[in-house]
Amino acid sequence: MPSFVTHLSCPRCDLTYDAQQVHNLCACGAPLLVEYDLDRIGRQASKALVAARPPTMWRYQEFLPVSDPQQIVSLGEGFTPLLPLGNLGQRWNLPHLWLKEDGLNPTGSFKARGASCGVSRARELGVTEVALPTAGNAGGAWACYGAAAGLRVHVAMPKDAPLINQLECRMFGAELTLVDGLISDAGRLIAQQVQQYGWFDASTLKEPYRIEGKKTLGLEVAEQMGWQMPDAIIYPAGGGVGIIGIWRALQQLRQIGWVSGDLPRLIVVQAEG
Numbered sequence: 001m002p003s004f005v006t007h008l009s010c011p012r013c014d015l016t017y018d019a020q021q022v023h024n025l026c027a028c029g030a031p032l033l034v035e036y037d038l039d040r041i042g043r044q045a046s047k048a049l050v051a052a053r054p055p056t057m058w059r060y061q062e063f064l065p066v067s068d069p070q071q072i073v074s075l076g077e078g079f080t081p082l083l084p085l086g087n088l089g090q091r092w093n094l095p096h097l098w099l100k101e102d103g104l105n106p107t108g109s110f111k112a113r114g115a116s117c118g119v120s121r122a123r124e125l126g127v128t129e130v131a132l133p134t135a136g137n138a139g140g141a142w143a144c145y146g147a148a149a150g151l152r153v154h155v156a157m158p159k160d161a162p163l164i165n166q167l168e169c170r171m172f173g174a175e176l177t178l179v180d181g182l183i184s185d186a187g188r189l190i191a192q193q194v195q196q197y198g199w200f201d202a203s204t205l206k207e208p209y210r211i212e213g214k215k216t217l218g219l220e221v222a223e224q225m226g227w228q229m230p231d232a233i234i235y236p237a238g239g240g241v242g243i244i245g246i247w248r249a250l251q252q253l254r255q256i257g258w259v260s261g262d263l264p265r266l267i268v269v270q271a272e273g
């Protein structure tokens with residue numbers, strides 16, 4: 001399985017970085033993106049090749065950053081169903097409304113995508129301890145995939161985060177710190193600890209590979225709709241990594257000619273409070 005990654009790039013200042021080394025943010029403070037040789041992917045991969053592979057997000061391996069298949073930590077994540085919402089669509093006068101049911105992923109959320117990719121790539125690059133703040137779901141996912149990978153995982157979350165996520169972290173053997181405050185307070189604690197102990201900072205948008213896992217959401221929607229783009233995608237956002245990933249996926253698919261026409265409108269919704 002050859003890697004098609006060429007380098008990491010900064011979308012703000014255009015600096016580039018060697019993808020074979022561990023990086024967090026750009027020197028300018030912006031998140032780094034993974035760049036691929038899309039011409040080579042276009043020549044060596046095909047829709048038929050993808051369709052013949054097992055139904056996990058790793059069926060899009062050419063679009064993902066792990067080069068050694070032995071390093072892939074997969075628990076069956078991805079390729080979740082696209083369900084027609086007939087009744088709801090009728091009520092809103094949207095006859096072709098679909099739901100991507102990502103709650104069927106391991107640990108119950110789409111965070112499994114980012115964790116599978118992020119943990120796999122961190123291990124491939126020689127990282128042994130990762131740390132992240134979380135409102136809940138991501139902590140459970142990274143604890144789970146970290147356990148499967150043999151990595152030490154340190155998680156900080158607000159003390160009123162869902163009990164299920166606290167239990168997940170503990171059951172999967174992560175070190176869990178409950179913080180009296182918000183996720184931003186948990187983030188400050190992790191930032192200090194990363195400095196102090198030399199752990200790898202796996203916070204949202206502070207390492208390049210979570211987005212790559214979330215990108216598979218966009219790849220799957222395209223494949224499951226017969227490589228026809230929908231008019232619009234409505235996305236419930238927390239940190240926003242998923243919607244960036246979907247956008248990257250659709251751009252890459254268009255660039256290699258697997259989809260054509262306009263890209264869908266992206267509509268982001270976020271919970272109040």
Ligand SMILES: [Zn+2]
Pocket residue numbers: 010011012013014015026027028029030
């Ligand atoms: Zn930069």
